[in-house]
Amino acid sequence: MKSKIIKIVLALIVIAIGVVAYLWFMPHRNVQSVKAFKTIDATALVNEFLTDKEKANALYLDSDEGESKVLIVTGIVAKISKDQLGQQVILLKNKKDKMGVSCSFTLETNNQVNTIKIGDHISIKGVIRSGAEYDEDLDLIENVIIEKSALIK
């Protein structure tokens, strides 16, 4: 009887440690392994936010855990730059558009950008973080922000 209780207690302790370890070491979502919600043109995506911000936010942003939609965005490369972390950033934007989609790569996918040139038509897969907005008074241009990007061949 006594040994049975000890066994149960031990089993509970092992389960508890397992749960804590799972929560503690839970990996970040691997964006590239998630199936894309949809493939969309950069101009079309920007316009969805400019037309109806609330509707677009509701469609693309995740409210429970910040795990927003994974998208494949197609468009023309307008600018290539680096952020302060050293991540490559490609702006997909049509010449006639005021705003575009800013796609940040990761330190792991950075080298995919080496072969890309301004004017190329490419597809990028990544997670959306926030939508496009333009404040005329402040002249503040906010592109759609995509992170954890990788090129889609």
Add this chain to the structure above:
Amino acid sequence: MKKLFLAILLISISITTFGQEKLKTTSGHIKFFSTTPAEDIEANNYKAISNLTPSTGDLVFSIPMQSFEFEKALMQKHYNSKKFLNTKKFPKAKFKGNITNLSAINFSKDGTYAADVSGDLTIHGVTNKVSEKMMLTIKNGAVTGTTSFDITLADYDVVFTKGKPSKNIAKSVKITANLNYTK
């Protein structure tokens, strides 16, 4: 006469545009840091957008809230959830304000200047007046802005009274920013 008028018009237009010239960044780094005896929590965001107008001192920020990255996946999930920052409903934090001691800053001369910044900071849908110092380092026309200040989470309706979060998350968190402005 007509030509002269046109010339004056063109010059005055170019002066106004030059005067309104803005310094911009789309890759500002914002970090927040919370420390309690239980644990230290840090999150980094490299996607802050900001415009600074040297002629008027106008300063605006937009920070995509879901771009804050935590070391622990679970912390990031909690941070984004409805109970905390609710980043679906409030996807961006904003600041609109200006430099109040503009005369103390010479944007055309290299150096480091202490700017007094005040304005409205909106986080989690709640707007508060803030006044903070921002160091501006001017070098070869590029401007770097750095600042560090504490915010009280309750001021922005981010409140947890029960359980682990109330022990593990500080009531006030330290915000640091590094903004790499270019023309």
